[in-house]
Amino acid sequence: MIDLFVVGGGPAGLATAIHGALAGLEVVVAEPRAVPVDKACGEGLMPGAVRALDALGVAAPGRPLRGIRYLDAAGDRCAEAEFRAGPGLGVRRTLLHGALAARAAELGVTVLPRRVARVSRYATHVEADGTAARYLVAADGLHSPVRRSLGLEVRPGGRARPARYGLRRHYAVEPWSDLVEVHWSAGREAYVTPVGPREVGIAVLTSEQGPYDAQLAAFPLLLSRLGGAGRTPVRGAGPLRQEARTRVAGRVLFVGDAAGYVDALTGEGLALALASAGELVRCVREGRPEAYEGAWCRLSRSYRVLTRSLLWARNQPRLAPLIAPAAARFPGVFARAVNLLA
Known part of the structure; x- marks a missing residue:
């Protein structure tokens, strides 16, 4: 009998499969889409995620990231925090997915091109x-x-909280920084991630309906840098906030976004998915799958607390305009928050 049947062959599923194969488990993945799969994603990996990929033997090509910069929409207020635990990585989602798929294949993981419609528990x-x-x-x-x-x-x-969505597009321009830039404007944020020698990804997080170009118009500094650069089609995702009652339901375990998601504000989704995948396999291998719930809660605590707090402030009309100025005024606090997540 198969040890692990993984439904979903995205980064979280493939990381789980790789951990399982490295632990000596028989793993099968069900994924109907061909590799690589593109999706709306900020594409910035925190240092913890980079270390997790190294431990899996996955080498994804990208641009080293020195830290994070917060700016207001006009660029008048700015705060920077460097990663203390080594560089992050800006990497195209398709390249990351391809590297994970190649590593899984190298380890003999079987991928079935099918969609799972029914799950029965015994x-x-x-x-x-x-x-x-x-x-x-x-x-x-x-x-x-x-x-x-x-x-x-x-x-x-x-x-009800306002639903939030993510929209992402790539631009053919030379990156102007080795930092992930987060530009803050009324009702939305724009994340700029260098992913190649002449390519940046810009993801907009917003609770307001409207096309990508209309959302980006709220960031005049960004628009001035992009000019008439070539661009890719827009990809979207959302609503972002999704809650799950549990991460363990008998012999069914949840990992990645399926385990629950707060928001993309702090950019921790992939790092948490990679770390959780390792804990899930460890708990299964030890015959204690129920322990994964506590492990996931511990791993995700900083992400959940900081993201919910920042999202709460973002949703307060009087506080939202103060986020970037506050980060600039208290750089030590900003740096500690960034490195707690990193």
Whole structure:
């Protein structure tokens, strides 16, 4: 019987498969899409994520990142924080996915080109459309069909928060910084990540409806740098906030965005996914899958607390304009927050 059946062959699913193969488990991945899969993503990896990829034997080509810079929309207020634990990495999502897929194939992981429609749970195993495995790992994304089918989604209660979305496009310009820049404007943020010698990715996070170009118009400094540069089509994702009741449901475990997601404000999604994948496999290998819930909570605590706090401030009309100026005024606090996540 298969040890791990991973539903979803994105970065979180492939990282889980690689960890499993390295631990001596038989792993099969179900992914209907051809590699590489592109999606809306900030494409900036924190130093912890870079170290996690190294431990997996995955080498993804990209641009070293020295730290993070916050700016207001006009660029008048600026705060910078360098990573103390080594560089991060700006890397195209497609290149990262391709590198993970190549490593999984090198380790003999089987990838089935199919979509899983039905999951049945039993005391001793799980079946996914007739395929039996000791454990099933749901790595099927932000709007996880497995999470939904098992009734593990948490519906928003009380006063509804404004839904947030991400939009991303690449521009053919030489990067002007080795930092991830976060530009703050009313109702939205723009993340600029250098990903190649003549390529930057710009992801806009927003709670307001509207096309990408209209959103980017709120950042005059960015527009002045882009000029008439060539650009790629826009990709989008959202609503970003997704909550799960649990990360462990018997022999079904959740990893990556399927395990629950707060927001992309702090750029920790991939780092958390890579770290969680390792903990999940460790708990399964030790025969203690239930311990993964606590491990995930510990790993994600800083991300959840800082992201929720920053998102709360972003949603306060009187506080939101003060975020970039406050980071500039208190650089030590800003640096500590950045490196806590890094």
